Amino acid sequence: MFKKILFLLAIVTLASCGSSKSKVATTKKTAYKPKREVVTRKSHTGKPVATTKSSSASNNRSTEVIESTSRTVVYSEVINNYVSQYKEIAKSNMRQYGIPASIILAQGILESGAGSGTLSKTANNHFGIKCHTGWTGESVRHDDDSDQECFRKYNDPAESYKDHAEFLTGRSRYASLFKLEKGDYEAWAKGLKAAGYATDPKYPDKLISYIERYNLHQYDSEVLGTTFTPIQKSQPIASNTTIPNNSEGFYEVTKGDTLYSISKKFNTTVDDLKRLNNLSDNAISIGQFIKVK
Known part of the structure; x- marks a missing residue:
């Protein structure tokens, strides 16, 4: 009897030892995800749009507000890249059609948002040319002066650059332009507005501003074989008539404004305004849009 009790105790002891092993918990290692700063801005429709900004992004690039067929905000380096990409086409068109390369490039920058606008991306339309009577090619619909116009x-x-040249040379209302000197970009800019190319009253000033600030007239000189003289004075940023005062950090210069008075109005300094707008001096003009923050 005693032996049976010892035998049972031995079996119980062995069973308890087998069940005392500890369990090992495992965890799944998740990949590291860098933090992104979420920035809320307003689109051209006024609706808030959330975008992300890398912590390594550069904050010292000057921005341009371009009034293309869809309002576009780009960096100056984007404009420089655009000019580098299309300057040879512009010079070739100047030789063939007689349109100043500076005007071609300035219009391309302005109308297409330096290649960043909706029409340039979706339709390769860099000059905002609408369908007009007789157009048999492909088209897209886009809001401009009216809703869903044909472009x-x-x-x-x-192909867009070529059609732009043929558009100007093939319509009688632009005939007066070709009586102007090819090196006179100011006269061409004003002539385009007078002939009805654009409805914006500031259209000539915008073209001239881009030509002089980015020295686009150097390409006219290359074609004409004349001496190029760069513009030393910093020119005002091309104005945007659709931006209300202080919308998205911009202020439209009115009569009597100075950088000093604007700096006091927005609790900043003249030096900060000059830095934000890439200005080398205190010269500003009525209708110019100044970035204030």
């Missing part, structure tokens, strides 16, 4: 669509930007 020409091209297979590539070079």
